[in-house]
């Protein structure tokens with residue numbers, strides 16, 4: 407079972423807000439402009455907020471996340487993180503994908519320290535922080551293990567530590583638990599909520615699962631069918647802490663219904 411409790415001190419700098427104004431993107435196909443992927447997305451993510459991005463398959467959720475991450479450039483519109491325009495990737499934004507992108511030739515400890523080392527920022531303070539983070543994610547005993555020696559959930563937790571060591575103001579997560587079995591997935595959702603309750607970083611979380619969005623999000627931004635625009639942003643007023651067991655309650659079922667209504671309209 408992959409459950410761990412977050413115990414360490416905050417590991418992120420001030421949470422950053424994300425401001426998107428009329429963001430547009432069309433990918434070209436064989437040098438010809440294709441169909442727009444994003445058709446004017448406007449959204450504000452508040453500092454410290456847990457925002458879920460939900461929409462039909464292919465509507466442009468990953469494209470939007472990649473634009474905020476700085477991996478993809480928008481054609482037009484405004485993209486600000488912490489008030490600064492995004493001009494490329496940066497360690498102020500931690501990105502977690504469905505497959506944890508650990509280097510297979512490095513141990514857990516080396517993977518966690520890779521970012522600070524690569525940019526010449528490997529100070530004693532960072533090492534201490536990395537130690538604390540390994541405790542937080544429950545991998546202190548797996549410090550010298552290689553990724554192939556870790557379970558799926560452990561790899562995800564190592565990827566968390568690897569990203570959090572950079573003290574990102576925003577965590578960008580693209581269906582991170584989509585490939586996990588149901589039990590590990592529920593454990594990772596619980597782990598993520600505990601981590602977020604403690605560290606209060608801003609999280610933008612892409613999912614196509616209504617239940618996951620209602621369980622995790624302060625708000626759920628529903629994107630329209632391709633090309634994506636912002637269809638609606640729904641407040642999820644369920645009390646926290648939330649747990650998977652709450653998903654059967656009437657309040658939770660109503661929250662899911664509200665999301666579904668927006669998705670289907």
Ligand SMILES: Nc1ncnc2c1ncn2[C@@H]1O[C@H](COP(=O)(O)OP(=O)(O)OP(=O)(O)O)[C@@H](O)[C@H]1O
Pocket residue numbers: 433434443461462463464465466467468469470614632
């Ligand atoms: N690098 C790329 N080159 C060309 N087209 C792309 C590229 N990336 C995405 N697209 C297109 O942009 C559209 C949106 O894709 P995107 O992956 O952002 O959607 P999504 O909502 O994340 O989908 P899913 O839920 O299925 O993962 C799709 O039509 C896709 O084919």
